[in-house]
Amino acid sequence: MSHSQPPSTAPHGGRRTAARRSRLNLTVVLAVVLPVLSAGVLLLVRPEAPDDATYPPTRTTLTASTLICPSALPGAPGVALTTASDDVDGQVQVGLGDKATAADLVSGRVTSADDAGALAVVGEDDAAPGLVAGRAGGDDAAVASCLPPAAVRWFTGVGAGASHRSVLELTNPDAGTAVADVTVLGADGVVDAPGLRGVSVAGGSSVRIDLAALVPRTDELALEVVAARGRIGATVRDRIDRVGTDPLTQDWLPGQEEPSTDNVLLGLAPGSGRRTLTVANPGTDEVRAQLRIIDTESVFAPDGVDEIRVPPQSVVRVPVTSVVDQAVAQDAIGLTLTSTAPVTASVRSMVGGDLSVATAGTRFDTDATVLLPEAPDSGRQAATRQVVLAQATTAGTVQVVARAADGSTLKEKLVEVVPDRGAVVAVPAATRMLTVQPARTSVIGSVVTSAKGGASVLPLTVPVVNGLVPHVRPGLP
Structure with missing residues (x-):
């Protein structure tokens, strides 16, 4: 008797299991690979990261220009005018508000207009680019350039005492009211001066502030003048009046655009006299500064001058008479002050009874x-x-x-x-x-x-x- 062997199912079951495993492996691979491929494609097509979002302003033709001039000193009401541009033959407006008058402006020539008060010089169209103006001191050896209104300006070495007093003048060239905030720094820090916060200047007018009357002090001061609203032209007239000795002498104290770690003070009056260096630190940390002399051969540190330390938000006065007098006798032309943090500075010279001030240049x-x-009259020394x-x-x-x-x-x-x-x-x-x-x-x-x-x-x-x-x-x- 023969027996037939029943068909075995093992081989067929093994093939189905392998097929299932093959399908399973392919699914797993696709599940892993497809997201990776998609991410790679996205990386390829992703836009580049944007550059710096800030862009410099574009230069364009100047169509209007305003300069602010300080009040005149006695005996010199005139304002000198010219332009640095070529082929200009026109007029500018000199004055404030309704009192402004026309004055000639010609390339290559110096013209003038008489107005003793603080004023604005306004040029339009061809008269705007390159507008230049300035005042002279008359009987006083003094001179000042008329400058555009500034958002911030520093004045270092001002006085508010009986013998050394300064007058801050704020001028608004526009029709609307302008507001200025003035911060005062002294030897002991920020000076409490509420009367100098939110100073209102009516349109087309100027305000004069005698610091000796508002914040009487004997130490050296520094002012930060900020135009909080509108446009403000700030100037300072500095006066030395030592009762019983030298007669009154005055000059304009040039402003400084911003504090710096490298202040260059050029212009030292010839001769011997009293020299005072004033340094202001608007920061919150102590500053160390080193004084050096500039002449035509080198820049060097003088002997006998220690490192200058300026406390936070304070002003220090440094007598430098012997050092500067000796340097001037050897043809020095200025000083440089290098500091560990930004400061403002000025050097005041009292030589032959006359005041002159050198501040940090631009x-x-x-x-x-x-x-x-x-030029002085022929009867005086040339x-x-x-x-x-x-x-x-x-x-x-x-x-x-x-x-x-x-x-x-x-x-x-x-x-x-x-x-x-x-x-x-x-x-x-x-x-x-x-x-x-x-x-x-x-x-x-x-x-x-x-x-x-x-x-x-x-x-x-x-x-x-x-x-x-x-x-x-x-x-x-």
Whole structure:
């Protein structure tokens, strides 16, 4: 008898199990690989990260320009005017509000207008770019440039006492009311001066604040003037009146744009006298500063001058008479103050009964143009005028062009400048308009005028020739 073997199911069951395993493995692979591939594709097509969202403003043709001039000193009501632009033959408005009058403005010439009060010089269209204006001190050896309104300006070394007192002048060139906040720093920190917070200046007017009447003190002070609303032109007149000794002498105290770790004070009155360095620290930490002398050969630390320490939000007064007098006798042209944190500084000179002040200058790499007072009368000792330059960033050249009031060239000289060395260019006493043109470098400079009546220091500044339009673009959601 034969028996038939029943068909075995094992081989078929094994094939089904393998198929299931194959399908399972493929599913797992796809579940893992597909997301990875998708992520890779997304990385390939993802847009690049956006660049810095801030963009510099665009330069455009200047169609309106405003300069603020301080009140005149006795005996000199005039305001000198010119333009650094070519082919201008027009007029500007001089004054404030309804009292403004027209004055001529011609390229290459110095014109004038009489107004003894604080005022604005307004140029429009062709008269706007390169507008330059300034005041002279008359009987006082003093000079000041008229500058555009500023959002913030510092004044260091002001006084509020009986013998040294300063007057802060705030000018509003516009029709609406402007508001200024003034912070006062003293030897012991921030000075409580509620009367200087929220100072209102009506449109087309100026406000004068005698600091000795508002915050009487004997220490040296520093002011931070902030335009909280509107436009404000701030100036300071500094006075020294030592009862029973020297007669009253006064000068304008130039402002400083912002605190710096490298303050360059150019312009030291020749001769011997009292010299006072004032340093203000607006920060919240103590600052250490080192004083050095600048001459035409080098920049060096003088002997006998210790490191200067300035407490937080305070002002220190440093007598530097012997050091500076000795340096001036050896043809020094200025001081530099290097500090561990930003400070403001000035050096006040009382020489021959006359006051002059040098403050931290502003670096420039394009043409600077300033106006100088008329030469003293022939009955007085002839004035000497020097352009002092320092702190060149690289080796380069500077062209100095001195012109008379009628535009005729009195002197033109090309001088080489290098880092860590000053330069001096003498210009004729009759110079009324001075232009300084750096090439391949940037410098800081001043003009020092000295005569029998005293000395004055005028920082070199660059006229505004272009407007700035902010970059505006839609924001991302």
